[in-house]
Amino acid sequence: MTANPYLPTPDPKRPTWQSAAKYVGGFVLLLWVIEIVDVASGSRVEQAGITPRSVDGLWGILFAPVLHDDWAHLIANTIPVLVLGFLVLLSGIGRGLAATGIIWLVGGIGTWLIGGGIYNHIGASILIFGFIAYLLTRGIFARNLGQLAIGVVVFLVYGGALWGVLPSTPGISWEGHLSGAVGGVIAAWALSSDARDARRRKSLGSPAL
Numbered sequence: 001m002t003a004n005p006y007l008p009t010p011d012p013k014r015p016t017w018q019s020a021a022k023y024v025g026g027f028v029l030l031l032w033v034i035e036i037v038d039v040a041s042g043s044r045v046e047q048a049g050i051t052p053r054s055v056d057g058l059w060g061i062l063f064a065p066v067l068h069d070d071w072a073h074l075i076a077n078t079i080p081v082l083v084l085g086f087l088v089l090l091s092g093i094g095r096g097l098a099a100t101g102i103i104w105l106v107g108g109i110g111t112w113l114i115g116g117g118i119y120n121h122i123g124a125s126i127l128i129f130g131f132i133a134y135l136l137t138r139g140i141f142a143r144n145l146g147q148l149a150i151g152v153v154v155f156l157v158y159g160g161a162l163w164g165v166l167p168s169t170p171g172i173s174w175e176g177h178l179s180g181a182v183g184g185v186i187a188a189w190a191l192s193s194d195a196r197d198a199r200r201r202k203s204l205g206s207p208a209l
Contacts, residue, residue, distance in 0.1 A: 067095070
C-alpha cells in the first residue's frame, strides 16, 4: 500500500533507552525545581511529607518522594534515582512506570502505618530502595537471565545500602526505606505475572494465547 504523500510522516519510534533517560531525567529535574521552591518558601513545602497515623499525613503519601530536607539530602538521592530509575524503565516504559507507581503507593502507605520517631517522612529514598528491591527480585520471579544479570550488578553496587531498612542513624527514615523495598518486591512479583503464566502454560503443554 502506497503512503499518502499529503499526510505527515509519523515520527520513528524512540528507542526505549532514550525514552527511559527522558522520563527519569525529567523526574530528577522536577525534584530540583521543587527544592528550589521549598528553599524560596522557607522550607514550608517540605512539611507536606508523611505524618504517620495522622489523617492529614495521608496526603504525604502523594508528595513525600519528591520532597527533601535540604540540598545535601537531594544531592545524595540524585544519582541513585537517575541510575536505578533508568534501569527500571529500560525493560519497558509502561512496566517501569507501573513499578514506580506500586513502589510509591506501597512505600508511602507502609511508612504511614509503621513510621515513628520522625514526624515528617520525606525523600526519594522511598523510591530508591523500592527500585533496588525491584531490580534484585524481578529476574527471580520472571526467571529471566538478562534481568538476573542486572540484579547482580545492582546488588554489587547498591547492595550495601539495604542495611538502611534497619533502624540506624537517628533522623533517617528506615521505615520509608523498608516500606519502599517491600513495594519493590510486590511490584516485581505483580509485573512478572505474564512470565509466570507463560511458564505455567508451557509446563501444562498449553499453547500461549
